[in-house]
Amino acid sequence: MQEIQYQEQHFRINMSQQLKEIQKILIKQAIPEAKASHQKFVPGNKKIYGVRMPFLNELAGKYKSSGFELVEALWKAGALEEKVLAVKILGKIAKKDPERSLKMVTLFARNIGNWAVCDAIGMQGLKPILKSHQVKIFELAKKYNQSSDFWQRRLSLVLVEWYTRIRDLHPEIKKLVRALENDEEYYVRKAIVWINKNLEKGK
DSSP states (O other): OHHHHHHHHHHHHHHHHHHHHHHHHHHHHOOHHHHHHHHHHSTTOSOOOOOOHHHHHHHHHHHGGGHHHHHHHHHHHOOHHHHHHHHHHHHHHGGGOHHHHHHHHHHHHTTOOSHHHHHHIIIIITGGGTTTTHHHHHHHHHHHHTOSSHHHHHHHHHTTGGGGGOGGGHHHHHHHHHTTTTOOOHHHHHHHHHHHHHHHHTO
């Protein structure tokens, strides 16, 4: 029992160290121009380092072996780049544990906050399991489609964006769109236009 407790404590310390290591890297890589750009194009996020998105792709590749625990720690840290990095790492490891990945998305959905994070969750977080877990992803979309949180309503459409290329799924996607066609929230309406364009193209 003591051995297990020691291992758990050691693991938590390592995870905390990794998070601090990443935060130091983000501080070092931050530039005023990127921060100003994020603040302009991604309103609603209170904490922003100012790190360009391509660099986050590099970090996701470097830290993907740290698994779901780091994903959760990054998300809870709360800055724009930390949240996006959490989603990017999830997108690289989701196939290892699809059920846990779906649960991570429900965690993310409680506190989205802006369109960049919303779209990262919907388009990248579950990418490796889009084909194998279509039914469960549509179940999530239907759940968020009726949410009082407009970011979750946007997410309900972004989660099914990839499936617009599959014509047999168009009727199901159109039901989600129709449920929101009178929505007055700007970011929900933008998502409706986006999905409808994809449906028209059969993309």
